[in-house]
Amino acid sequence: MGTTTSEEQAVVGAVNAKLYIGGDWRDAAKGGTLAVDDPSTAQTLVEVPDATPEDADAALGAAADAQAAWAASTPRERGEILHRAWRLINERVDDLALLMTLEMGKTLAESRAEIVYASDFLHWFAGEATRIEGGYKVAEKGGSRVLVMRQPVGPCIFITPWNFPMAMGTRKIAPAVAAGCTMVIKPAKQTPLSMLALAQILEEAGLPGGVLNVITAQSSGAIMQPLIADPRARKLSFTGSTEVGRTLIEQSARQILRVSMELGGNAPFLVFEDADLDAAVDGAMVAKMRNVGEACTAANRFHVHESVAGEFAQRLAERMGAMKLGRGTEDGVQVGPLIDGDQRAKVEELVGDAVDKGASVLTGGERLEGRGYFFAPTVLGDIPDEAGLLREEVFGPVAPVKGFANEEEAVAAANATEYGLVSYVYTRDLQRAFRVCEALEAGMVGLNQGMVSNAGAPFGGVKHSGVGREGGSEGIDEYLETKYVAMAL
Numbered sequence: 001m002g003t004t005t006s007e008e009q010a011v012v013g014a015v016n017a018k019l020y021i022g023g024d025w026r027d028a029a030k031g032g033t034l035a036v037d038d039p040s041t042a043q044t045l046v047e048v049p050d051a052t053p054e055d056a057d058a059a060l061g062a063a064a065d066a067q068a069a070w071a072a073s074t075p076r077e078r079g080e081i082l083h084r085a086w087r088l089i090n091e092r093v094d095d096l097a098l099l100m101t102l103e104m105g106k107t108l109a110e111s112r113a114e115i116v117y118a119s120d121f122l123h124w125f126a127g128e129a130t131r132i133e134g135g136y137k138v139a140e141k142g143g144s145r146v147l148v149m150r151q152p153v154g155p156c157i158f159i160t161p162w163n164f165p166m167a168m169g170t171r172k173i174a175p176a177v178a179a180g181c182t183m184v185i186k187p188a189k190q191t192p193l194s195m196l197a198l199a200q201i202l203e204e205a206g207l208p209g210g211v212l213n214v215i216t217a218q219s220s221g222a223i224m225q226p227l228i229a230d231p232r233a234r235k236l237s238f239t240g241s242t243e244v245g246r247t248l249i250e251q252s253a254r255q256i257l258r259v260s261m262e263l264g265g266n267a268p269f270l271v272f273e274d275a276d277l278d279a280a281v282d283g284a285m286v287a288k289m290r291n292v293g294e295a296c297t298a299a300n301r302f303h304v305h306e307s308v309a310g311e312f313a314q315r316l317a318e319r320m321g322a323m324k325l326g327r328g329t330e331d332g333v334q335v336g337p338l339i340d341g342d343q344r345a346k347v348e349e350l351v352g353d354a355v356d357k358g359a360s361v362l363t364g365g366e367r368l369e370g371r372g373y374f375f376a377p378t379v380l381g382d383i384p385d386e387a388g389l390l391r392e393e394v395f396g397p398v399a400p401v402k403g404f405a406n407e408e409e410a411v412a413a414a415n416a417t418e419y420g421l422v423s424y425v426y427t428r429d430l431q432r433a434f435r436v437c438e439a440l441e442a443g444m445v446g447l448n449q450g451m452v453s454n455a456g457a458p459f460g461g462v463k464h465s466g467v468g469r470e471g472g473s474e475g476i477d478e479y480l481e482t483k484y485v486a487m488a489l
Contacts, residue, residue, distance in 0.1 A: 004043065004102075008329070011098045012193065017048045019055055019216065020199045022062030023209015029054045034189060034218045039105040039337045040327040040372040048192050051217040053226050056184070059213035063155040063182035064232040066210030071152045071180040075130045078178055082126035084205035089119040089198075096166070096197060101328040103191045104165055105336040105373075106291055108328055118167040118198075120455035121174040121471065128476045129178035139486075147485040152180035153258055154234030156479070157227050159220060159248075160195065161240050162188035162339055163294045168239050169195050171459070171470045172260075173202075173212060179479035181235070184213045186224060190339055192216040228252055235259070235479065239296075242419070242464045249467075260468035260478050262296065262460060264393050265421035268414035269299035270436065272407070273307045275426035276448075281315050283450030284399070287424055289320065289377065290451065292336055293397040294343070296465075297422045297444075297452060301383075301390050303413050306403035313362055313381045313401040320377035320399065321363035327372070337373040338396060344373045347396035354380055354387040354400060364397070391417065407432065415441045421461035422452055443469075 004012075018025035032050035037043060049055075089096065097111035106114075135148035156176050160168040165187060176183050187195035199214045217223040227233055228251045235258040238248050242264040252259050269287055271280045287299035304312045326333035338344045344367060351365055364378030377397040383390065389400050404410040414423055423442040427433050437445045443461035444452045453459065458469035468478050 004038070004041075004045065008098065008102055011095050012045050012102065014095070015046070015099065015193050015196050016200055017046050017193070017196060019049050019051055019059075020196070020203075020212070020214040021055065021059045022065075022213065023203070028052055034216070036103055036190070036193060038102050039190075039339050042371055042373075045102055046193070048196070048216045051215040051223055053223060056215055056217075056223045056227055057230075059184040059215050060155065060157075060227050060230055060232055062210040062213050063184050066208065067152075067155055067182045070182055070208065070211050073180065075132060075178075078180065079126040079129035081202070081206050082122045082129065082174055082177055085202050085207075086119045086122040086126065088201045088205060089115060089122070092201075096194070098329065099197060100165060100191075100194050101336070103193045104162060105339060106328055107333055107336055110291060111328070114164055114167050117453060117455070118164075118170040121167070121170040124455040124471070125174035125178040125476065128175070128473065131473075132179065132476065132480065143489070145487040145489060147487050149483040149485065150480045151483055153479050153481055154181060155232055156181050156183040156235040156237060157224065157233050158183055158185040159224060159238045159240065160185065160187050162190040163291055163296075165191035165194035166198055169198055171455075171475075172237050173198075175470070175476045176479050177207065177211065179476050181479050182211045184215065184227060186215050186217060186220060189216070189218055189220075225251060228257065229254060231255060233257060237468075237478070238262070245466070258478070260470065261466040262468075262470060263421075263464060263466040264419055265296040265298070265461065265465055266300045266391065266393050266417045266419040267297060267422045267424065267442075268417075269302045269424040270410050270414060270426065271302065271304040271308065271312055272410070272427040272429070272432065273305040274428050275308075276428060277308060277312060277315070279448060280312065280426040281319060283424065283426060283446070283448070284316055285319055286450030287446065288399050289323070289335070289397060292338060294339060294395050296393075298395070299399070299424055299450070300394055302399055302401045303404050303410050304401055305410075306405055309401060309403035310381075313379060316399060316401070317362035317379040320379055320397070323377050325368060325374055325376070335377060335397060338375055339373065341373055343395060344375050347375050347394060347398060350389040350392060350394050351378060351380070351398055354383060354389055357384045357387050359383050359387060359400065393419070407436065411436060411439045415439075418464040419461070420463035421465035422446065424450060
């Protein structure tokens with residue numbers, strides 16, 4: 001599917017592939033490295049340090065040492081740093097997008113969109129930094145006053161995933177910076193380069209050393225568990241699977257850490273008989289195929305009214321079957337590879353399970369042989385109730401379509417999951433829209449649109465999909481403690 005060009009080598013070479021601790025770029029304490037591969041070719045792009053527990057301890061120490069001074073900085077100063085970083089990112093969209101495509105596999109168009117989305121969090125929270133509010137009022141029975149202060153939580157630990165390697169970083173870093181918190185962040189081992197590039201930009205924008213510390217490592221558990229148990233840490237934020245999130249919440253309990261968890265999803269996509277079918281198919285393409293389906297917000301199962309289910313499935317299959325696969329840097333490519341062989345094997349297993357139990361393949365259904373981790377965009381019909389992909393997050397370009405008879409059945413099917421991150425609803429009936437949106441057990445709902453991501457909105461789920469919210473005015477609250485002062489007059 002192609003080899004690395006001189007331009008690509010230059011973009012990778014511009015990244016400071018080191019640990020970033022206390023404002024210094026350094027190698028791992030024991031000199032170990034880990035390879036960062038291009039998933040479209042399986043070739044190694046570069047090696048980055050494989051941090052040790054000693055490196056992680058040094059990073060948390062730097063964050064703890066910087067906390068008091070950073071908390072004392074002015075809201076305007078913090079906001080201006082974020083604004084400068086926002087401007088720098090937007091000046092370098094093309095290079096940052098190419099870097100992301102090389103390490104993650106998504107197309108250049110999607111990488112550019114993510115870079116802009118990632119920068120939106122810096123822009124949003126640059127403003128929020130100056131809008132942190134407290135309170136003052138007369139006590140209920142008089143004689144004293146109630147003063148409410150909002151103060152930084154303190155040093156934070158962040159763990160980010162590989163599927164949105166910059167946006168998942170800025171969604172945590174921006175509110176922490178705005179609130180006056182320092183942090184240690186560990187990006188996914190598959191995609192550390194975008195985070196290192198972001199650290200360089202924030203450094204250039206004037207973020208003081210020690211406020212942001214970046215460690216790259218092969219083993220997340222061995223590196224991060226000691227930090228979670230360290231009394232210097234005050235908050236943990238993780239984006240990833242529910243299984244890992246559950247373990248991290250248990251680990252954080254000993255230090256009573258504040259936690260924000262954006263975990264797994266199993267998003268239902270409901271299409272009612274009165275829906276605009278053209279708009280529904282367009283929305284399905286966005287909700288399913290954004291990021292090759294490797295998104296926690298991706299539509300995982302399509303529940304369509306039985307009167308239009310066949311037509312919807314056929315039209316979706318035609319659209320998905322016509323998509324061009326290839327290396328994300330190539331012209332005209334619409335679908336890149338999955339992140340690695342393990343992820344492709346999981347997708348293949350879930351598709352095979354559904355077909356073995358009676359599902360029909362309308363398009364795709366198989367891996368592409370050769371270099372890279374490609375899987376054909378797939379639409380399945382006649383989905384049996386016992387198919388695993390109705391319950392498990394497929395995290396790939398697979399769309400199972402299942403019919404329903406009425407509104408009650410549709411809502412029940414949508415809610416029949418332990419997850420509750422996002423749901424999608426297509427209907428032109430205003431009253432039905434409100435009924436269904438209220439009834440869905442999800443933290444977010446896309447009503448007649450296939451994407452909910454928005455830096456100015458509260459992103460997060462219910463049930464096993466997480467705790468807390470990122471983005472919006474609610475996002476900075478996750479990084480602020482409330483202090484009440486009783487003041488006698």
